[in-house]
Amino acid sequence: MRQLLLIAIMTALAGTAAGAAPLPGATSCPVFPADNPWNRRVDALPVAPDSDEIITAIGPEKTMHADFGSGLWDGGPIGIPVTIVRSTQKRTTVSFEYASESERGPYPIPANVRIEGGPTADGDRHALIVDRDRCRLYELFALRREGGRWKAGSGAIWNLRSNRLRPAGWTSADAAGLPILPGLARYDEVARGRIDHALRVTVSRTRRAYVWPARHFASSATDPSLPPMGLRLRLKRSYPIAAFPRQARIVLQALKEYGMVVADNGSDWYVSGAPDPRWSNDDLHSLDRVPGSAFEVVDPAAIRP
Numbered sequence: 001m002r003q004l005l006l007i008a009i010m011t012a013l014a015g016t017a018a019g020a021a022p023l024p025g026a027t028s029c030p031v032f033p034a035d036n037p038w039n040r041r042v043d044a045l046p047v048a049p050d051s052d053e054i055i056t057a058i059g060p061e062k063t064m065h066a067d068f069g070s071g072l073w074d075g076g077p078i079g080i081p082v083t084i085v086r087s088t089q090k091r092t093t094v095s096f097e098y099a100s101e102s103e104r105g106p107y108p109i110p111a112n113v114r115i116e117g118g119p120t121a122d123g124d125r126h127a128l129i130v131d132r133d134r135c136r137l138y139e140l141f142a143l144r145r146e147g148g149r150w151k152a153g154s155g156a157i158w159n160l161r162s163n164r165l166r167p168a169g170w171t172s173a174d175a176a177g178l179p180i181l182p183g184l185a186r187y188d189e190v191a192r193g194r195i196d197h198a199l200r201v202t203v204s205r206t207r208r209a210y211v212w213p214a215r216h217f218a219s220s221a222t223d224p225s226l227p228p229m230g231l232r233l234r235l236k237r238s239y240p241i242a243a244f245p246r247q248a249r250i251v252l253q254a255l256k257e258y259g260m261v262v263a264d265n266g267s268d269w270y271v272s273g274a275p276d277p278r279w280s281n282d283d284l285h286s287l288d289r290v291p292g293s294a295f296e297v298v299d300p301a302a303i304r305p
Helices: 002-014 051-058 187-192 246-257 281-289
Strands: 065-067 082-085 094-096 127-131 136-141 144-146 149-152 154-159 199-203 232-235 260-265 270-272 295-297
Touching: 051 295, 065 281, 094 154, 187 246, 199 246, 232 246, 246 281
Parallel strands: 065 270, 082 127, 094 149, 199 260
Antiparallel strands: 127 136, 136 154, 144 149, 199 270, 232 260, 232 295
């Protein structure tokens, strides 16, 4: 009995998780296996020796921001939307700017595919497409329709039942070479009361380096105090969250338990999520009170298997 109890304790400390909740509309597919890095708890892992230096470089006085919500902003949804398709969806070729680091496809892009920022957006224009029958995730960066053909900056295809990483040095639809979907805060998770995975975060300045499970960097800077792509950060256990409204509190609890992954260059401390009309923007705006100094860096050596 004591041996079984010890094994259970060691497993908990190792950071295992039940896995992220299935995506509504694709409930037969996991959002990657339960032991995937995105689904691993990191609240019991050690702090990185250079945590203070990295937090200082990102900005301890700057505050986090929920880069998702309800309604529209500048004509488009607030967040990175997901499109669900069946295996019968017609597949098409895509012309890529970074073709050497993109899966050729074809990609099941419906005419009404949801694009980050809306169909006329000028931003990253991410498109995330899930084939619910094959449990395949198709992610595209800078997707556009020109001259009757689809064009994109880069594209990646993921098996939602596999932990396989991209080749070393390859980008994806994200600068870190990681999938975007498993790092999104979703309303359906908050509605059930828990987010059981890490979240995606952007910072304005990164290092010319990446740490596991990231596969790609997007910087020429070599300052060791800058965060590499793939770095895991978490909200400090001591940071009080009880006074935050429910939606914000659930996000913050996830950041304590699972943390967030540096996945792209962008505004500092901007955490990603999927748009949904049921988000309370007032709740989410309360996250703007959380300063960068409330976070710490998880030791990358403790995360890599």
